[in-house]
Amino acid sequence: MPDLLIVGAGPAGLSATNKAGQLGLDCVVVDENTSAGGQYYRQPPVAWANDRPSDRLLRGRAKIERATAAATFRLGCAVYGIDAEHRIWLDQDGSVERVEPACVLLATGAYDRPVAFPGWTLPGVMSAGSAQALIKSQQVRPGARAVVAGSGPFLYVVALELLHAGVHVIEVIEAATVRSALPFLPDSMRYPARLAELVGYALPLLRAGVRIRRGAMISSAGGDQRLEEVRVRPVRSGANDPPLERVIDADLLCVGYGFAASTELAQLAGCTLAWDRGLQQNVPAYDEWQATSADGVFVAGEASGLGGAPVAECEGELAAIGVARHLGRISDAGAQRMAEPIRSRLRRLRRFASLLPRLFPAPPELAELARPETIVCRCQNVTFERALEAVTHAGATTLNEVKTTTRCGMGWCQGRICGGLLPSLLAQRAGTGFDPASGFTARNPVRPVQVSSLAAIGRVEPSDHGGPGPDHP
Amino acid sequence: MDASSSPQLDRLAGPRRGSALTIDVDGEPIPCFAGETIAVAILTVRSWISQDAVRRRGLYCGIGVCFECVVAVEGVPGIRACITLVHEGMFVQTRLDAEIDA
Numbered sequence: 088m089p090d091l092l093i094v095g096a097g098p099a100g101l102s103a104t105n106k107a108g109q110l111g112l113d114c115v116v117v118d119e120n121t122s123a124g125g126q127y128y129r130q131p132p133v134a135w136a137n138d139r140p141s142d143r144l145l146r147g148r149a150k151i152e153r154a155t156a157a158a159t160f161r162l163g164c165a166v167y168g169i170d171a172e173h174r175i176w177l178d179q180d181g182s183v184e185r186v187e188p189a190c191v192l193l194a195t196g197a198y199d200r201p202v203a204f205p206g207w208t209l210p211g212v213m214s215a216g217s218a219q220a221l222i223k224s225q226q227v228r229p230g231a232r233a234v235v236a237g238s239g240p241f242l243y244v245v246a247l248e249l250l251h252a253g254v255h256v257i258e259v260i261e262a263a264t265v266r267s268a269l270p271f272l273p274d275s276m277r278y279p280a281r282l283a284e285l286v287g288y289a290l291p292l293l294r295a296g297v298r299i300r301r302g303a304m305i306s307s308a309g310g311d312q313r314l315e316e317v318r319v320r321p322v323r324s325g326a327n328d329p330p331l332e333r334v335i336d337a338d339l340l341c342v343g344y345g346f347a348a349s350t351e352l353a354q355l356a357g358c359t360l361a362w363d364r365g366l367q368q369n370v371p372a373y374d375e376w377q378a379t380s381a382d383g384v385f386v387a388g389e390a391s392g393l394g395g396a397p398v399a400e401c402e403g404e405l406a407a408i409g410v411a412r413h414l415g416r417i418s419d420a421g422a423q424r425m426a427e428p429i430r431s432r433l434r435r436l437r438r439f440a441s442l443l444p445r446l447f448p449a450p451p452e453l454a455e456l457a458r459p460e461t462i463v464c465r466c467q468n469v470t471f472e473r474a475l476e477a478v479t480h481a482g483a484t485t486l487n488e489v490k491t492t493t494r495c496g497m498g499w500c501q502g503r504i505c506g507g508l509l510p511s512l513l514a515q516r517a518g519t520g521f522d523p524a525s526g527f528t529a530r531n532p533v534r535p536v537q538v539s540s541l542a543a544i545g546r547v548e549p550s551d552h553g554g555p556g557p558d559h560p
Numbered sequence: 561m562d563a564s565s566s567p568q569l570d571r572l573a574g575p576r577r578g579s580a581l582t583i584d585v586d587g588e589p590i591p592c593f594a595g596e597t598i599a600v601a602i603l604t605v606r607s608w609i610s611q612d613a614v615r616r617r618g619l620y621c622g623i624g625v626c627f628e629c630v631v632a633v634e635g636v637p638g639i640r641a642c643i644t645l646v647h648e649g650m651f652v653q654t655r656l657d658a659e660i661d662a
């Protein structure tokens with residue numbers, strides 16, 4: 088059995104792999120994607136020729152090549168379960184297996200934070216990251232006329248990529264304003280290069296005639312069975328007058344109001360969680376070696392808090408050093424010596440990263456958008472009205488209680504989407520008592536797995552943290 | 561074809577793709593290329609991936625997290641079209657009725 092099993096081959100997982108290789112650890116890397124790279128270094132299929140690879144793509148490819156030489160890679164392979172002894176259950180194309188590594192690194196990344204507004208389930212409305220993935224790994228044009236709405240630098244990155252893919256980008260709808268950012272400008276000024284980078288994304292958009300609206304947000308999306316129009320409103324409006332809406336014809340709406348960390352494996356491994364202000368969710372707590380409270384379980388990258396790819400890479404390296412130290416392969420003094428330069432770089436990076444959610448917060452007004460008939464659980468098509476009734480009529484104060492009466496969170500996605508949006512939505516709209524920090528209890532298996540294949544290796548036991556889990560939802 | 565069903569996606573002209581192949585979507589042959597996902601193959605011919613009892617469904621997260629795009633492949637339900645690659649002759653079902661929507 089390996090010294091270290093790494094879940095996730097993104098920036099964090101790849102950096103950890105390369106460091107683990109240098110330290111002589113026997114390492115296995117698992118990613119359910121068919122290409123390594125994660126979100127930041129997303130790669131097109133290997134066999135596809137590409138005449139004009141971007142800088143980032145090339146850096147990613149070099150990093151992946153080094154990592155592939157240093158460890159065993161299992162791509163297209165999902166981790167569908169983990170227990171409190173950090174035994175790991177894998178599913179590769181329907182054949183399952185159990186691995187018992189000495190240590191585990193959870194580098195499972197993040198996903199676009201879901202926001203429910205009228206029409207958000209129409210085909211053509213997608214997360215900003217989805218549009219980016221279509222362009223970068225599948226080399227397709229995700230739509231003809233696009234609106235990009237959300238908050239933060241990622242919007243401009245995606246808008247620019249859409250533009251280069253030949254999409255007519257009509258508007259970028261940014262929730263933040265210069266005024267809302269003002270209190271943080273003095274701090275931001277200490278990072279001129281990073282600020283210049285942000286401006287560097289916006290300028291080509293403006294030059295191409297893309298309108299950038301600040302202080303605005305989505306109001307709704309409409310169309311007959313697919314997206315045809317996007318309604319946009321100011322973030323703030325007078326207490327009594329309904330916000331003024333504008334209508335934009337579009338067949339693609341990319342939504343990016345920040346990210347949510349993928350934490351279910353950490354929860355199932357029994358890691359202690361802590362509230363993250365930037366993400367507005369509970370994430371695994373970790374020490375100066377990226378070790379969680381669960382013995383032998385480490386975490387790195389966006390799975391444990393925002394930071395972006397450079398932070399994820401530093402954390403990945405630190406975690407690999409932490410694992411080698413934990414297993415007694417290097418001395419504590421040696422580990423400290425190796426870690427020191429990484430930690431000082433990390434401190435600088437994190438200071439800037441912590442500014443971003445303050446410069447570009449997701450506006451609380453987003454919770455005003457859902458109407459009674461708006462779907463909040465996409466898997467089970469549960470409406471907001473039903474979730475609200477669970478609180479106002481049935482007296483639910485936590486997400487788990489909402490689940491039992493509405494089936495929210497019982498679908499294929501295991502509540503990753505409705506679990507990301509309901510806590511703040513119900514806390515704001517239900518009036519009383521709902522706990523905005525409550526979440527669904529994670530359950531094994533975290534990915535659907537065929538019941539027939541489970542017999543061979545023993546089913547992943549629902550842990551104390553997990554409660555009884557179905558074989559699939 | 562009416563506007564509501566015209567394709568969501570176009571292949572970009574630049575890159576050379578994998579070899580041409582055909583998948584079977586609810587009995588209809590759909591041409592595509594090795595290396596493409598099921599989602600891309602379907603969305604280059606129409607505007608939605610699947611249909612459940614309530615609505616048409618497309619892509620949402622695009623990275624395997626939300627399961628909005630699930631279809632059945634060779635009769636196995638819960639397969640994410642956005643991260644699953646096509647292969648020659650693959651049989652895909654996109655009507656999420658009671659039988660395949662577990």
Ligand SMILES: Cc1cc2nc3c(=O)[nH]c(=O)nc-3n(C[C@H](O)[C@H](O)[C@H](O)COP(=O)(O)OP(=O)(O)OC[C@H]3O[C@@H](n4cnc5c(N)ncnc54)[C@H](O)[C@@H]3O)c2cc1C
Nearest residue numbers: 095097098099119125126127166195196198216388389396
């Ligand atoms: C869609 C999207 C696009 C983004 N694009 C950018 C960008 O262009 N620029 C930028 O600066 N930042 C971007 N980000 C932010 C990004 O999260 C970080 O910059 C960086 O990719 C984080 O690295 P990571 O290694 O922590 O996680 P990721 O890069 O997200 O890698 C996590 C990996 O874990 C795998 N995984 C998760 N769960 C399992 C499981 N159960 N079994 C098997 N594998 C699993 C995933 O498939 C994934 O490959 C994006 C984020 C998202 C969600």
Ligand code: FES
Nearest residue numbers: 622624626627642
């Ligand atoms: S679109 Fe979210 S899993 Fe495929």
